[in-house]
Amino acid sequence: MATNSDKVMNESTSVAQTMRKRDFPLSRMTLEDLLKETQQYLTPHDMERIKSAYDLANQAHKGAVRRSGEPYIQHPLEVALLLAGMRIDADGIMAALLHDVVEDTDYSLEDLSEQFGPGVANIVDGVTKFDALAGKQAPNEKDKAAETPAEAEPAPPPSLVDKRRLRSETVRKMLLAMAEDPRVVVLKLADRLHNMRTLSAMSPTQQQNTARETSEIYSPLARRLGMAIVQAELEDLAFSYLEPEKYLRLAREVEEExxxxxxxxxxxxxxxxxxxxxxxxxxxxxxxxxxxxxxxxxxxxxxxxxxxxxxxxxxxxxxxxxxxxxxxxxxxxxxxxxxxxxxxxxxxxxxxxxxxxxxxxxxxxxxxxxxxxxxxxxxxxxxxxxxxxxxxxxxxxxxxxxxxxxLSYREMVAWIEQLREWQRELPQSADEFVEAVKGDIFQEQIFVFTPKGEVKDLPRGSTPLDMAYRIHTDIGDHCAGARIITNMDDSGHLVTRLVPLDYELKGGEIVDIVTNRTVHPTRDWLSFARTAAARNKIRRYLKTYEREINLQLGRERLDLALKASGTAGINERIDELLQQIRAENSSASATLKKYATLDDIYVALGREDLYVENVLEYLLPLLRAQSEQAQEGEECSDGLNGHYHLGEGEVSGRSLVKLARCCCPIPGDSIVGVLHPSKGMYVHRSDCRVLRRYRDQTPGALVELNWLQIEPEYYMAPVNIVAHDRSGLLRDVAAVVADAGINMTAVTSTTNASLQKAVITATLEIPAVEGVLDQIERILRRLRQVKNVVSVERALSSK
Incomplete structure (x- = not known):
């Protein structure tokens, strides 16, 4: 019976430290040390192949010295010994010996494949840095400088942005290569571990960058793969460089405790x-x-x-x-x-x-x-x-x-499939890919169950929305919440409780996703979707289906801004001026030329990719230069929303009729007409404040009307929406209106920060078809169902 009661074993005891049992030193390992270790589990044929790989690597790196002062061959030899301690097979050991040959010498992957087989070459390729900007540079490049033609200027060093992109591309390349051969990631972790052990030879900036990358990517990767010894040492080494004072203080305190x-x-x-x-x-x-x-x-x-x-x-x-x-x-x-x-x-x-x-x-x-x-x-x-x-x-x-x-192999296959899915969905940006990996795969996981008993692993903090998208995109797009199945009552029925989309799932819960075909993604969903996969699918949906909403919002924002500046709002002349600006050669045109069409400009305004203030900066000088004629000061002239005609009745000649914007009458309202000899008839609600002046000053201008005499194309219906303020509220309101097939011609929003209340006033353009009141009531009901909305009523501000 063995015991270690006389000492405390540290969790971060490294692979190399565990080899002390075999009397291995921690540095300056030799080929004999490697062969002594590998002969315990490999065949004589494998040993000969390992010797051949070492001979090529030693010759390729001959004369090269690391910054630590040791011969370059020492690094691949140390990495190979780490893998031997893990009992990796011969191909893995050979790849460890050769893993820097392609990157740092004149040997190619084809050379390695020809001499040692495609298996070894593929592992080496997986851990070789992605190098899209600079060519290979041998360690003895200085010796070859004299042979370089004078006119061949050296390529400029890559920028910090380029270096970050290269690091991200390297990580993506390594993870996707792991899908074909898991030894790639095991070798990369051993390579990183030895580099961290010798990090003191690097500059302070390189130490910080390498330690941070290790902390964010490689130690979480080791944890996810269950490699606790490698994870612990990588974490401690990164900690010692990122927070050296705290590390030393904690080490002393722990030793004392x-x-x-x-x-x-x-x-x-x-x-x-x-x-x-x-x-x-x-x-x-x-x-x-x-x-x-x-x-x-x-x-x-x-x-x-x-x-x-x-x-x-x-x-x-x-x-x-x-x-x-x-x-x-x-x-x-x-x-x-x-x-x-x-x-x-x-x-x-x-x-x-x-x-x-x-x-x-x-x-x-x-x-x-x-x-x-x-x-x-x-x-x-x-x-x-x-x-x-x-x-x-x-x-x-x-x-x-x-x-x-x-089990470990099954788990690896499952999340390799996730990596492949991200590769398909994020083909343009390695940075996005790496951020997704860091956020979804490398963070602490929870395990939840479907009602059928299937296990779904999700990052801690995930919501029903994340689980829905993990199951299927269509289920995610129509997710309305979830039922958490808690237990079974005395009668044998399942006891469930409903939870909202932003509920934080707990490990071990049985989760039944609730779907509703009328539900669809909104911008607000991005604030509580935890996984990169869910957020990416939400953005994809919004990009596809939100264009019309953003087009409408953009026009409304510009219209309101123009009116606030004293102009009449959006009209054909504004559209013509925007097209004119795009055709010019100026800073203004450069801003707007990025958008292919006029609609694209309005969509950009709706998404706030383009700000209204910037557009006004170009538009207003042109509007003033045109010296627009001052419009006659008539109470409701700013509200012309279409041309209408009277049916057969008191006013002859089928005079031009307009519904007054000041009170926005709709069928069912008691109405009165105001006749302007040169402009036609304006229709007001009979309780409109504007009518009082006409009754006092020009009573003859008033005409009794009924709705049977009016044939409009559409009606304007202002509504007031009171809600608890939150991010994405206005966008969700606009989405509901657009889904109902109704245009929103104006919208304003005010908030009360102390009460956390928002009041949205929107003017809806209701088509003049049968059942106008029913249309209005339906849209009001839908608006009342928007998250956080307290009340929705028709606005009767002119009473």
């Missing part, structure tokens, strides 16, 4: 060893310490190191699954378990293959202790994750269980 707990740790290990011995279980007991980056995250919520009860945990390694459960039973007989803190990841492994039993008990002195129980194979899977696939696969049929490597 562990020293204080050491007597307790030894007593617990001794008790566990004695209990396993009484049970007849051959077990290895050790104490295990969280790595510093993990402790740092924990401190953000717990406050002090002394309050972190699982700063030191205990691990029991046994030989079989049955012994895991037997050991758990004896531990619970020894110490009382804490309710709700027993987790069985053996019967229910994580999707990355992780298996273990976890329990938290009230141990010695009634202090909480976290204990993990697993087999040695489970420990290898926990340490190396995906990289344990090759090792465990070789042992299937012997003593190893195939569950872990099958």
């Amino acid at each position: 562990v020293r204080k707990r050491q007597p307790y740790i030894e007593r617990v290990c001794q008790s566990l060893n004695e209990e396993m011995k009484r049970a007849g279980i051959r077990a290895e007991v050790c104490a295990w310490q969280k790595h510093l980056a993990s402790i740092n995250r924990k401190l953000m919520s717990s406050g002090e190191i002394g309050q972190i009860h699982d700063l030191i945990s205990f691990r029991i390694l046994v030989d079989t699954d049955n012994e895991c459960y037997l050991a758990l039973g004896h531990i619970h007989a020894l110490w009382r378990p804490k309710d709700g803190r027993i987790k069985d990841f053996i019967a229910n492994p994580k999707l990355n293959g992780y298996q273990s039993l976890h329990t938290t008990v009230f141990g010695l002195d009634n202090r909480l202790a976290e204990i993990q129980i697993r087999t040695h194979d489970m420990q290898r899977t926990a340490d190396y994750g995906l990289a344990s696939y090759w090792y465990l696969k070789e042992r299937v049929g012997k003593e190893a269980s195939p569950n872990s490597w099958r």
Whole structure:
């Protein structure tokens, strides 16, 4: 029975550090060291191939020296040893030795494929940097400078933007290559790990950039692949460069806290060893310490190191699954378990293959202790994750269980499909691709279930909208919320509760997506869609179907701005002036020439890609220059919305009739006409304030009318909408109106910040078909269903 009770093992113990058991030093490894390690699991034929790969790499890098001062061959040799410790196969080891040859020397992928086979060449290609801007540069380039023709000027160095794009392209290239061969990502992580160990040789700027990229991409990638040892060391190394003072202070505090707990740790290990011995279980007991980056995250919520009860945990390694459960039973007989803190990841492994039993008990002195129980194979899977696939696969049929490597491989295939989907949806921008990966795949995941029992993994913080789009685009486009199935009542019926689109899903919930064919994506959805895939599909929908809405909004915004400046609003003359500006050769034309048509300009105004103030800056001088004739000061002349004619009645000659904009009468209203000898007839509601002056000053101008005498094309109906203010409210209102097939000729919005209320006044253009009042009532009902709307009423402001 083995024990490590006399020391605390750190979670960030590196792969190379674990090799100390084999008496390997941590630097200046040799080919003999590599062969000594690989001969433990590879065939003599494989060893010969590895020697050949080393010989080529050594010759290719001959004379090249790294900034750390060591020969260049040392880096690929160290990386190969890391992979050998993980028990990667011969092709993977050879690719590690050759992974910098194509990038830094004159050898090509075709050369490697010809000598070592396409498998090795493909792995090397996957980890080779994407280099679209600069050609290959050999490490001995200075020696060749004299051979370069004088007239051949060197290419300018890439800009910071170019470098960032190249890094993003490299990450995308590597992840997509992993879809064809998982050894690509294992090799890349080992390569990054050794680079981080030698990062002190780089400049401070390079240290910061590399550490940040490691923290944001490579350590989360290692975590997702279950490679805990690599993840922990990458995180700690990045932490030490990004926040060096905090890192050193925390290291001292943790060392002091562990020293204080050491007597307790030894007593617990001794008790566990004695209990396993009484049970007849051959077990290895050790104490295990969280790595510093993990402790740092924990401190953000717990406050002090002394309050972190699982700063030191205990691990029991046994030989079989049955012994895991037997050991758990004896531990619970020894110490009382804490309710709700027993987790069985053996019967229910994580999707990355992780298996273990976890329990938290009230141990010695009634202090909480976290204990993990697993087999040695489970420990290898926990340490190396995906990289344990090759090792465990070789042992299937012997003593190893195939569950872990099958699960890890299945998980890898599932999220590779997600990577491929993003590649199809985001073909133009590597930055978008990398941001999607960082936000969706590398962040902490939760697992939820469909009513049929299917498992869906989503980033923590995801909503029903994210799950709906994960299932199918059409379900996402019409998602109206979700039902969370909680349990079953006494009669056997499922108990559910409805949750809105922005509800944050919890791990383990059973989620039934609710759809409604009348629901569709709005801009507001982007504020609570968590996954990049959902946001991208929402944007795609909006781009396809929102054009008409934005076209209408853009015209309304410009119309209101023109009226506020004292002009008559949008008309044919305004359209002509905009076209005229586009045809000129000026800064104004350059701004508007980006848009192919006049409608494109209005759409840009609606989407706020183009600001109304910029357009007015060009339009108003032209309008003033034309010296537009002052219009006659007539109360309702600003509201002409179409030409109408009286039917057979009191006014002869079928005079021109206009519905007054000041009160916007509609069928059902009591109306009165005001006759202007030169302009025709204006129709007002009989309670309109404007009529009072006519009654007092020119009563003869008033004409009794009824709706049977009027044949309009459309009516104007102002409505007042009161709502709790939120982002996207005006756009959602415009979308409902547009979906109803109704034009909105004007819209204004005011907000009360203290009350968080918004009042929107919109003028609707209702077609003069049968059932005008029904049309208005239908649109009012739809507007009342918009999220956060409190009331919707027809505006009767002229009373």
